[in-house]
Amino acid sequence: ILNVEQSPQSLHVQEGDSTNFTCSFPSSNFYALHWYRWETAKSPEALFVMTLNGDEKKKGRISATLNTKEGYSYLYIKGSQPEDSATYLCAWISGGSYIPTFGRGTSLIVHP
Amino acid sequence: NAGVMQNPRHLVRRRGQEARLRCSPMKGHSHVYWYRQLPEEGLKFMVYLQKENIIDESGMPKERFSAEFPKEGPSILRIQQVVRGDSAAYFCASSPLGRSTGELFFGEGSRLTVL
Numbered sequence: 001i002l003n004v005e006q007s008p009q010s011l012h013v014q015e016g017d018s019t020n021f022t023c024s025f026p027s028s029n030f031y032a033l034h035w036y037r038w039e040t041a042k043s044p045e046a047l048f049v050m051t052l053n054g055d056e057k058k059k060g061r062i063s064a065t066l067n068t069k070e071g072y073s074y075l076y077i078k079g080s081q082p083e084d085s086a087t088y089l090c091a092w093i094s095g096g097s098y099i100p101t102f103g104r105g106t107s108l109i110v111h112p
Numbered sequence: 113n114a115g116v117m118q119n120p121r122h123l124v125r126r127r128g129q130e131a132r133l134r135c136s137p138m139k140g141h142s143h144v145y146w147y148r149q150l151p152e153e154g155l156k157f158m159v160y161l162q163k164e165n166i167i168d169e170s171g172m173p174k175e176r177f178s179a180e181f182p183k184e185g186p187s188i189l190r191i192q193q194v195v196r197g198d199s200a201a202y203f204c205a206s207s208p209l210g211r212s213t214g215e216l217f218f219g220e221g222s223r224l225t226v227l
Contacts, residue, residue: 046215
C-alpha cells in the first residue's frame with residue numbers, strides 16, 4: 001500500500017502566526033502533487049499543482065515547496081488569518097495509475 | 113452554477129435498499145472520479161470513469177457497488193443492498209483531461225446514512 005501521510009493531524013494557531021505542515025509521499029514513480037483547501041461544508045478547492053522537484057509555488061500568503069527525491073512537500077501560511085481555518089489536503093499522483101491518492105489532511109484552526 | 117453538481121446532498125436508506133448518487137461534472141469535463149470519506153477517515157479513491165468507460169475501478173468494493181458515466185447525463189454511483197458500513201460521504205470530482213497533472217474539481221458531496 002502506497003500511503004500519503006500528512007502531519008500534524010490538527011493545528012491551532014493564533015491570528016498572525018505563521019505555520020507550516022508536511023505531506024509525505026512515495027518518492028518512486030512521482031508524477032504530480034496537489035494541495036487542496038477544504039472549508040467546512042464546502043468542497044475541496046485546489047491551491048497548487050506541483051510537478052517538478054524543487055518547485056515552489058505561491059498564492060498570496062500561502063506557499064508550497066516540493067522535494068520529489070525524498071518524497072515530501074511543505075505548505076506554509078504566513079500571518080495566519082481566521083479565514084485560513086480549513087483542512088488542507090495533499091494528493092500524490094503516481095506515474096503508474098495517474099489516480100490522485102489523498103492524505104488525511106491537516107486541520108488548521110486560526111484563533112482571532 | 114458551472115461547478116460539479118452532486119445530488120442528492122443527503123440520502124437516508126434502510127439496510128437492504130439501493131442508493132443512487134449522481135454527479136454532473138463541470139462543463140467540458142469528460143473525466144470523473146468518485147471518492148468515499150468514511151467517518152474520521154480521508155478521501156479514499158473508488159473509481160475513475162471517462163464517458164462510457166470505466167478506466168480504473170481498483171478502489172471499488174467488488175460486490176454491491178457499481179458506477180457508470182453514460183454518453184449523456186450524469187455519472188451514477190449505485191450501491192445495492194446497502195449496509196450500515198456504507199454510511200459515508202461520497203465525493204465526485206471531474207477533470208477535463210485524463211492522465212494530466214491538472215487539478216480535480218470537486219462537488220460538495222452526497223452524504224449517505226444507512227439506518
